[in-house]
Amino acid sequence: xxxxxxLYKEIILDHYxxxxxxGELPPPxxxxxxxxxxxxxxxxxxxxxxxxxxxxIKMGGQGCSxxxxxxxxxxxxxxxxxxxxxxxxxxxxxxxxxxxxKDDAPAASESSAAEIEAAKAAASAGDAGNIAGAAEKPDxxxxxxxxxxxxxxxxxRIKCAxxxxxxxxxxxxxxx
Amino acid sequence: xxxxVSSIKADFPIFDRQINGKPIVYLDxxxxxxxxxxxxxxxxxxYRNHSASVNRGAYTLAAEANDLVDEARQLVADxxxxxxxxxxxFTKNATEAANLFAHSWGxxxxxxxxxxxxxxxxxxxxxxxxxxxxxxxxxxxxxxxxTDSGELDLSELDxxxxxxxxxxxxxxxxxxxxxxxxxxxxxxxxxxGAIMMxxxxxxxxxxxxxxxxxxxxxMIFTGHKMLGPTGVGVFWGTTELLEAMPxxxxxxxxxxxxxxxxFTTNALPHKFEAGTPMVxxxxxxxxxxKYLNNIGMEQVREHEVALTAYALRSLNERFGDDITIHxxxxxxxxxGALSMAYKEVHPHDLSQVLDQANVCVxxxxxxxxxxxxxxxxxxxxxxxxxxxxxxADIDALADALESADDIFGMGF
Numbered sequence: 001x002x003x004x005x006x007l008y009k010e011i012i013l014d015h016y017x018x019x020x021x022x023g024e025l026p027p028p029x030x031x032x033x034x035x036x037x038x039x040x041x042x043x044x045x046x047x048x049x050x051x052x053x054x055x056x057i058k059m060g061g062q063g064c065s066x067x068x069x070x071x072x073x074x075x076x077x078x079x080x081x082x083x084x085x086x087x088x089x090x091x092x093x094x095x096x097x098x099x100x101x102k103d104d105a106p107a108a109s110e111s112s113a114a115e116i117e118a119a120k121a122a123a124s125a126g127d128a129g130n131i132a133g134a135a136e137k138p139d140x141x142x143x144x145x146x147x148x149x150x151x152x153x154x155x156x157r158i159k160c161a162x163x164x165x166x167x168x169x170x171x172x173x174x175x176x
Numbered sequence: 177x178x179x180x181v182s183s184i185k186a187d188f189p190i191f192d193r194q195i196n197g198k199p200i201v202y203l204d205x206x207x208x209x210x211x212x213x214x215x216x217x218x219x220x221x222x223y224r225n226h227s228a229s230v231n232r233g234a235y236t237l238a239a240e241a242n243d244l245v246d247e248a249r250q251l252v253a254d255x256x257x258x259x260x261x262x263x264x265x266f267t268k269n270a271t272e273a274a275n276l277f278a279h280s281w282g283x284x285x286x287x288x289x290x291x292x293x294x295x296x297x298x299x300x301x302x303x304x305x306x307x308x309x310x311x312x313x314x315x316x317x318x319x320x321x322x323t324d325s326g327e328l329d330l331s332e333l334d335x336x337x338x339x340x341x342x343x344x345x346x347x348x349x350x351x352x353x354x355x356x357x358x359x360x361x362x363x364x365x366x367x368x369g370a371i372m373m374x375x376x377x378x379x380x381x382x383x384x385x386x387x388x389x390x391x392x393x394x395m396i397f398t399g400h401k402m403l404g405p406t407g408v409g410v411f412w413g414t415t416e417l418l419e420a421m422p423x424x425x426x427x428x429x430x431x432x433x434x435x436x437x438x439f440t441t442n443a444l445p446h447k448f449e450a451g452t453p454m455v456x457x458x459x460x461x462x463x464x465x466k467y468l469n470n471i472g473m474e475q476v477r478e479h480e481v482a483l484t485a486y487a488l489r490s491l492n493e494r495f496g497d498d499i500t501i502h503x504x505x506x507x508x509x510x511x512g513a514l515s516m517a518y519k520e521v522h523p524h525d526l527s528q529v530l531d532q533a534n535v536c537v538x539x540x541x542x543x544x545x546x547x548x549x550x551x552x553x554x555x556x557x558x559x560x561x562x563x564x565x566x567x568a569d570i571d572a573l574a575d576a577l578e579s580a581d582d583i584f585g586m587g588f
Contacts, residue, residue, distance in 0.1 A: 004532060008525075008583045039524050040541035040548065040555040062554050064524035065584075160524065 006150035007157070008065065015144070016065040021075035023058040030174045033061075034167030036159055041067045043164045049175040052083045059164065066148070066157050071164035073144045083172055090165050093145060097162050098152045179471065179479040181566040187212040187467075188564055201535040201572045206350050206378060206513045206542075206560030208400045211464075215403060218463035219456040230455055231429055231446065241455060248462025249445070255465045256376075256395065257386030258412055262444040265411040265418070266458055270377045271301040273396035273411035276448060277373060278305035280424045281417070282342075288314035291340040293370070295320040295328055295356075296550045297349040300543040301396075302375045306344070320345070322550060326352040326503040333361070337368035344372075347379035347390070351542045351556065352503030353484070353510040355379070362391035371417065377401060381562070382480055382511055384473040393417050399457065404464035408457035411448070418444050425450035476563055480512045483561050487514055487570045494574055502556065512561030515542070518577055521584045523557035529583060530557075533576040 025031075025046035034043040041063030048056040057079050059071045074093075078086045151161045185191045188210045193200060202210060222244060228237040230245050253261040267273040282305070286292070292306050296319050309315045318336050321329045326349070337343065343365035348355050362372040373394040376385060380395075381402030387395055394417060398409040413421070423430055423441050427450035432440040441447045468476060485507040491499055491514075500517040504510040518526055527539035538558045541548045548554055559573055 004529065004583060007528065013584070039539060040545070041524070042554060064522040066524075154528065157524075157528070 002150070002153035006153050009147045009150065011144055011147045012065060012069040015069035015072040019059065019068060019072040021058050021072065021079065022060070024060060025056060025058045029056065029058075030171050032167050032171040032174060034163050034170070036063070036067070036163050038159065039064070041160060041163060043067065043071055043167045045071075045164065045167045045171045047168065047171040047175065049083070049172070052176070054078050054081055054083070054086060057168075063163070064157075064160055066151060066160040067163050070145075070148055070161045073148070074164050074168065077143060077145060078168065083176065086168070086172065090169060092142065093148075093165055094162055096142065096145075096149055096152070097158050098155075178482070179475055179563060181479075181564060184471070185564050187214065189213060189216070191564065195534050198534050201533065201569050201576075203559040203561065203565065203569060203573060204536045204538050205381075205401065205562035205565075206558060207538050208406065209381065209403050209562055210564065211405065211460075212403055212467050214467045215405065215460045215463045219405060219460040222456045222459045229452055244459045244462070245453070245455060248458045248465075251462045251465040251469075252410060255385070255469070256380060256397075256410075256412060257388050259388060260415055263412055263415055263418060265413070265445050265448040266453055267396075267409045267411050268407060268454070269400070269409035270375065270396045270398040271409075273398075273409050274301045274375070275305050276411050276424045277394060277396070277413070277421075278309055280421045280448075282306075282309050282315075283313060284422050286313050286315045286341055289316060289339075291316045291318055291338075291342075293318045293320060293336050293340045293343045293365075295345050296322045297326070297328070297352060297354060297544065297547050298344075298346055299350055299375060299377065300545070301377075302344055302346060303546065319546075322352075322354075322547075325505070326354050328354070328356055328361075330357075330361070333364055334368075337364055337370060340365065340368055340370040342373065343370050344375070346375040346377075347395075348376075348382070348511045348513075349503065349544075349547075350378045350513055351515050351544050351547055351558065353513040353515075354503050355383070355509055355511060358390045358392060362393075366391070378511060378513065381468075383477050387412060399461040399464065402461075402464055403467055404461035405457045407454050408461050415444065418448070421448075423447055423450070427451045429453075471563065479563060480561055481507045483565060483567070483570070484510065484512045484514070486567050487512075487559070487561070487573075490567075490570060491516075491574060491577075495577070499577070502551065512565075513558055514560065515556040515558045517553070517556060518580065519584070521580050523555045525584065526557045526577070526580055529580045530573070530576045533572060533579065535573050535576045537573070 025048055029046045029048035032045050042061040044060035046058040047054055057075045059075050148161050151157050190210050226237060226240040228241045230241050249264050250261050252264045258264060267276055286309055292315055306317050310317055320336060323329045345356055345361055347358050358374050365372040371393040374392045376395045376397035380397040394413040396411055400406040429446050430442050430450040432442050498519050502515040523539035527537050530537055540555050
């Protein structure tokens with residue numbers, strides 16, 4: 001069984017205790033809501049998108065430390081970024097969270113078969129049972145988000161970590 | 177004489193298992209119960225020695241399978257005090273039983289403006305089928321509110337019942353543990369001209385049950401919360417009600433005659449059991465009931481009241497204001513579902529921490545989102561008790577709760 005220190009890293013708890021970009025934005029910012037029907041976690045994304053850039057973002061909702069810290073870190077990571085950059089980052093994050101093969105996961109789909117095999121081996125050694133393409137690949141653009149990497153060892157919690165990202169993607173789709 | 181938990185535990189093979197060298201502290205029987213050898217053996221025995229389709233063949237194996245299913249149906253009927261064995265309809269689970277009733281009775285008896293009364297503490301299984309009838313038949317759904325202590329507020333019951341055709345209330349809340357006054361509500365419902373259904377999913381496994389004494393016209397419950405397998409539940413209704421209801425699913429077994437022009441329905445209970453039933457699961461449920469009968473349901477209830485009392489006392493003494501246990505505080509008026517809030521730690525995080533000590537609790541909305549909204553929370557962590565739990569399990573829960581402080585800190 002993986003230890004809780006892999007999950008509850010200090011930086012995650014810091015974002016949970018002191019969430020960044022918490023609040024609401026009035027229209028014309030768009031508002032999307034995400035729910036995890038399993039556990040009741042809720043995420044609200046307010047994204048103000050101008051000229052294909054997220055010029056401002058605020059987060060609402062309530063949930064566990066993983067869903068809320070992921071939302072907080074995401075808001076920091078995407079603020080000011082172009083939608084293309086956000087889509088790419090979302091793909092990388094979801095690849096880190098072991099959701100391969102989706103449109104939004106270029107890092108996973110670009111992985112070589114050998115890399116995937118290596119990741120599989122690493123994953124099974126870590127008792128996570130996932131088939132991440134890029135799980136062990138260091139990625140500097142992830143920044144604080146890399147702290148969430150340990151979540152893949154707790155497969156039930158992956159949904160918590162990606163909830164805010166899926167909700168943001170919906171906001172981007174709405175805007176474009 | 178109380179229950180000997182250690183000898184009961186020995187009947188459940190899952191408790192032989194260790195995870196990371198530690199035993200399992202199973203406190204999630206409100207979600208599903210563990211299964212004793214008697215149930216596993218009965219199902220295995222059917223497949224190994226009596227496997228045949230029921231209600232069809234004239235050969236010996238088929239007759240044996242028929243007998244096993246008939247015996248199980250009789251056990252269920254006796255277990256809930258049903259006046260007639262043919263009133264026991266096997267379904268996939270309690271949710272399907274609720275849908276059977278809503279689709280069969282509801283769609284043919286309810287029309288625009290007709291009132292169905294439920295409560296704020298219902299499981300989604302006793303909410304969503306009625307929401308669907310709001311959409312399809314234009315019915316009005318009314319809600320009996322709850323008090324701050326998690327009991328039904330019946331002060332306006334007469335007003336709520338005005339014009340009601342159906343009242344459907346859980347006998348025991350899966351979140352709060354509250355035991356509701358079903359007899360009183362059923363009498364009021366009947367006086368108002370409504371029929372009464374109860375959701376016995378959390379009640380039947382834990383409390384001696386008699387549908388006649390409860391005064392209800394229908395009851396739903398499920399096998400897997402009462403030591404039986406998944407895949408078998410029960411709809412019970414009075415003969416009068418069942419005879420008047422149109423069939424739910426159409427197909428084999430439920431017909432008397434089929435021609436190019438149409439069909440006629442079979443007698444009860446087959447009228448509502450289309451297709452090959454879950455034979456092994458029905459037999460498994462029968463074995464679970466035999467097991468519970470062997471202990472005695474009075475003993476089961478007594479054990480759980482005592483253990484709930486211990487849990488409430490010890491957790492409150494140890495954690496004081498740091499813990500909130502929702503629902504009634506009097507053990508005799510509640511079941512063993514203990515939904516709690518511990519400090520500010522989110523229930524999902526709490527259950528993750530407890531898992532390190534193999535303490536299994538449920539975190540989430542417990543399929544009772546309207547109740548969560550009334551309570552002003554979006555989830556709770558719930559420990560729920562059964563015959564194989566003892567005080568040591570409660571102590572393990574308390575120790576594991578304390579370990580959450582290591583991660584989430586005191587002032588969190």
